[in-house]
Amino acid sequence: MTDTFTPDEERQTLAGELVLGTLDALERQRADRLLESDPRFAAEVESWRGRLSPLDEAVAPVTVPDNVWIRIEAGIKGLEAQAEALGAQAEPGQVLLFDQMRRRVAFWRRSALAGGAIAACLAALVVSSPPTFLLQPLGLTPEVVRGQQFVAVVNRDGILPALLVQVDAAAGTIEVRSVSAERPTDKSLEVWYLEDDQPVPVSLGLVDATADVTRLASSRQDVLKGRNPLIAVTLEPLGGSPVEGPTGPIVYSGKLIPVE
Amino acid sequence: MSQTMDLVDLSDLLGLVAGQDKRAFKSLYSATSAKLFGITLRILKDRDLASEALQETYIKVWQNASRYDEGKSRPITWLVALARNTAIDSLRRREPARMGGDNDEDALERVADPQFGRVDPAHRQTLKGCLEELDEVQRRCVILAYCEGYSRAELGKATGKPEATVKTWLRRGLLRLKSCMDRE
Incomplete structure (x- = not known):
């Protein structure tokens, strides 16, 4: 398995990992900046949220104090x-x-x-x-x-x-x-x-x-x-x-x- | 809970909250807080910390509702993203790394067993099918990160591999997941 990614793959995985929550501090900063300034990146982040959203369904509501x-x-x-x-x-x-x-x-x-x-x-x-x-x-x-x-x-x-x-x-x-x-x-x-x-x-x-x-x-x-x-x-x-x-x-x- | 979700239009409520309508804010809270509490609790595993994260989440909702764009995401997805971010940030502030990864398969199984009928069943099946196509270790990493808020370091500990390897797994896994889901 090689570690090289195309620029498009870099963007995709940055967006995906932003949603997962696994970016380190520097990457997160970069991703947050892109999210504010780059509509295409923002759309990719939204797509990731949508793709993974069924994983939230398994969460049962819990009565809030x-x-x-x-x-x-x-x-x-x-x-x-x-x-x-x-x-x-x-x-x-x-x-x-x-x-x-x-x-x-x-x-x-x-x-x-x-x-x-x-x-x-x-x-x-x-x-x-x-x-x-x-x-x-x-x-x-x-x-x-x-x-x-x-x-x-x-x-x-x-x-x-x-x-x-x-x-x-x-x-x-x-x-x-x-x-x-x-x-x-x-x-x-x-x-x-x-x-x-x-x-x-x-x-x-x-x-x-x-x-x-x-x-x-x-x-x-x-x-x-x-x-x-x-x-x-x-x-x-x-x-x-x-x-x-x-x-x-x-x-x-x-x-x-x-x-x- | 799911009935409440269906009865109120969360997009409309968010629009009103953007105009700083407190009654709408209370309605939004009533309709969504138990679900979001479940989300923050799943990540933080501690009622006090999860309550704090929930409180912070709704203050952010109050401040940022005007940034919600109906055309771009479903309201519950937007709210869950805020709650997850807040809970994960809270986790990272503490983070004595956890061991294990005991109930990750459980989360995957429950993908096919929805308690909320909000997501298109076909979409749910697609995600489930595509997650199953991933290598097991990639799948575990993606699910533990998303559902339980695991960091790369924690995933490294759980799998006994260096962070750099975990990073590659996550990225390869995400790309495969995307290409599989886009194909379906």
Whole structure:
């Protein structure tokens, strides 16, 4: 058996393996790009889905736990509320200076979104508890917030990915999860940390475009000291902001909220 | 369940969901979630993980319904693709590779024994017949990957062969499957 395939066979097997789910990360990225840009490839993927669909028939329906719908509803409410607030505040492609970012942050703090209602909605989406170093700036102690969670979520009207940001106490990481299927391939999403009286947002790193979950270290000495800790995500050139601080539009910002 | 599927037009519902109609979204969920839960459970084998994947799937449905194109795929196929992708992505995030491959033949047998009369029976027979034409190892790889979400590495472990060999099997198997099904 030879390993050589014609270009047409390459396409066919790429489409087929995309449907099977066996591509490696790089191949998957290539296939996802083709799926967006090449109608012929998209049609081939559809054909594969159709060909293999009888294999789904063997799957018996299973009664879904009630809390799944409750969580979905809560998640969607959260997405809508945040999209609304962001839509009023940020336009895609707009370059933000730090001062603007700070004003936007001020808006976020005033808005009801920073309050408990939205946090309660979003609580359903994640399971994690806040580490002590995040609680102290909020004037909270672990006892007070036992069982609470830190969470943030964003949607940009389907143009940019929806992200869930969650803080994992045990691992000491910030986990950024892409919920939406789409990710920008010609830009990087950079995660920033802000707090009161901080001169420049601190970069926590880039969202990995090839993975659904990016884990970022959060144990830096220069963060999580002040009040009102906040996470923002901006759209930057590939590889991240070329300067100290963000250059691209905020696609997400949210206070780190301890959730009841 | 299958009755519900027949009673509602999933394409219409998806169209309404694209316009962010929450009642339609609830109807779509009621009509399809048990089936999709079966799909995510088959891949993840864990109720909590499968519930999480299901939840993520429907949030994607809400966000991406406008991308559904009635002319290109059946609604249930589109929904299953979203659910499978989500479940497989979740699996890959964990992936301490599984061993075995015990019930793959079972999945194949059930191709001929549909519990849902939605797929054209001739199409089902064609797939079954063409899968049977594949070498056994190719067939196992295709079915384990599609039904159980096996990665190449896991298939390598299950068959005792390197990933590169598995990749070739999968690709050869897919090409043979396509040429057989296109011929029928």
